[in-house]
Amino acid sequence: MGVSAPNSHLVPDWDSVFAQLNKGQMTDFPGGVHPPQAKALSNTTPIATPNLPDVLYIPIKQHSGVVGTISVSIGDQVKKGQALTFSSHPFSVPVHASTSGTITDIMEHPSAHASGLPETTIVLTPDGKDTWDLLPVIEDYKTASAMVLLERISDAGISGLGGAGFPTYIKTNTQKSVECIIINGIECEPYISSDDRIMREHALQIKQGIDILCHITQAKRVIVAVEDNKPEAYKALAEACGDDERMLMASVPTKYPAGGEKQLIQVLTGCEVPNGGLPIDLGILMYNVGTCFAIADAVLYGKALTQRVVTLTGQALTKPQNVWALLGTPIAHLLEHAGYKPDQQKRQKVIMGGPMMGFTVLNDTVPVVKITNCLLVPAQDELPDIDDEKPCIRCGVCADACPAGLLPQQLYWYSKAKELDKAQDYHIHDCIECGACAYVCPSEIPLVQYYRQTKAAIRQEADDKAKSDKAKERFEARQARLLADKKAREEKHRKAAEARKAAMENKGNDAKDKIAAALARAKAKRAAAAKAAQDNQQDDAN
């Protein structure tokens, strides 16, 4: 492992990257931590399939982007794989019925999110038959156009299963040239083994998914990266990908968070995603192994995304394991399946995700969603709660642990002092919230929590500013309009006055003329009368 070079602005030279990787040479990323793995708790048994739950809570938003419109109503019979929402918006993917049954309600239900805030959820009561409504199978995907395949990936509701939940077809539908697809089988979070199991058991189907992605993107190379603590998964994928010349297997040294998209790119290529950019700026697209599996399901088997592998682990479970969980399964059902012992915990607590980045869920009706990779139920002393944060002693172990090259203690000071500008100067938006800093902090300060609040405050401030800017703009526009109206009115008045004046003047002239004419007429009359009288007198005199 070399030292990371400051080549953030460089694009990988793929031939030399592959030459290096073939020799097993990778770049170390700065910082990182080695928390206890605890993977053996759950990764020793095959992925199980629990019974159908009595009820499924299917939130209509399970990806990052825009929600669709609900296309079913209460009382409808639906089949497994039937879309429940639709949208013409490009940033939306549908959700599907995870089994066949009846829509019994559409309501607000606690979300699978750290906030636990209620969100619109379709309640599905299974009929027990699990009857599929399959999409037409695209058997020979190689003759299908990229558009058809992308549409299928979208229709099947696939969003990144690694954690971020970004709609997969949007990422794949890039205009830029794809030099390399990286398949992320790192799974660096302790405890979680869902990717490990799916790689061991379904390497061939993952390979099918990779092939479909290569066909769509015309990618020239593929790197399949697996952390070196998963030798069985590595072996299974290596066998599946074996004779494909485009593919390269990489066994990445175990260090958290090596599976972060940016960190993995750095480890494999030595290059960094430029600030504000995307991996595609380096010619890279990265997919989670579970996403590849789901893509093959959608294209080759016509199955929409209705289930995923979830690790059930922690010492408060008597039977930790991995399961195929239907999306929408309330976690109570899975906890029961894995033998949850609430008395093993001082305070009942379930973490969705791993110990480093997972969040605690509000209650046991919260459903499994597309990004749910793990339910971690720690026993009393397994992951003790930290209740009292102590003063920061500026020891800097957080900075030594930060994979993004930030100064966490400075961000903490500025967060605490609400100096939002300073926090941005110190690149708070480059924090990936991996939790390495808070993990090592001897003062047990919940640093990530501070950063989340600061990021939210910065967003709020930006929103407020946008709003006030808009209000100001509206006000100024109104002022300008009023002024213009006033000017227009004054102009109108002025013109009217001028017209009147002009009219008045004209009228005056007319009047004089008329008077003159009248006078002239009168004069003429008088003259005529005088002449007549004179003539009469003359006549009389004659």
Add this chain to the structure above:
Amino acid sequence: MQFSLSSSPHNHVRRDTKQVMQMVCLGCIPGIIAQTYFFGLGTLIQILLAVLTAVLTEALIVSLRGKTISAVINDYSAVLTGVLLGICLPPLAPWWLVVIGSFFSIAIVKQLYGGLGFNMFNPAMTGYVMLLISFPMAMTMWLPVQSLALHPYGFSDAISVIFTGYNLAGYDVNQLREIADGTSQATPLDAVRSGLIAGQTYSETLNASIFGGSNWGLGKGWTWVALAYLLGGLWLLWTKVINWQMPVSTLAGVALTALFLNMLLPDASGGVLFHLLSGAVMFGAFFIVTDPVSGSTTNQGRIIFGALIGFWTVIIRTFGGYPDAIAFAVIIMNIAVPLIDYYTQPRTYGHVQK
């Protein structure tokens, strides 16, 4: 079922602030043992008095500030300040000296700035400098190596001198400083300094009895004390309580500056080993400079911070008004920390170096 909520990450390393402070205290033990072996038990009493005063002062101020006393005392930071200050005082300095110094370190230097984590200056060193400036005589009453002393002292003697000024036999500190030939023996730094002032060359000053004929400027007893602190410091490095950057750069700063000055002014300045193994350099490099609160926080900054402390230490020793300088150097560099930190920010992922 409702669940309790907490924010990520949900796991933590098990080493907290309290353990860090305790480990630094433990790291001092080899040095303290060497110091007591060579210069008597007075140091232990000084440390005890300093720790007691520091903890009581901390408790007093914390309660005045309306905070929970136990939570603050339990972090062991006041204990550590007491230990570090006690180590720096002459073994038989009067009790009020250590009490004033320790009170000042905690009340003024630490708590007035907001307590642990907020102090700009190193509490122990600032307390030491205050005492040195205010009570220069008492602060320079260092004792000879006890095996050479005319009147070696025991534990009850030490208590007696510290609290009354005289030992059980009625000798005062000045008499206790006498060695077999009836003269009092200075520290290596004092010996060189007064020799140079008296017009001797550096190599002539090394004939002073304290050096015991060593041409390298290795003071009797003092060298072993320095090596014992080095040992404790290496243990702290090995256990990752401290980072290598600050101690290594401090020692390198001392060595390079001493080398350069010694080449430039061979008669008027000390050699590299003399500077490294005399006075508080070794102790300072591992136990004082590494104080995270008042030091630089970036890796690059830590190197600059330590190197300049080393530089100033040799400069002040050679040209300044006091024989030892590490405390002054630390305080000078404490002032520069915000500036150093600002200009040594690491490059963030995806950004181009500013």
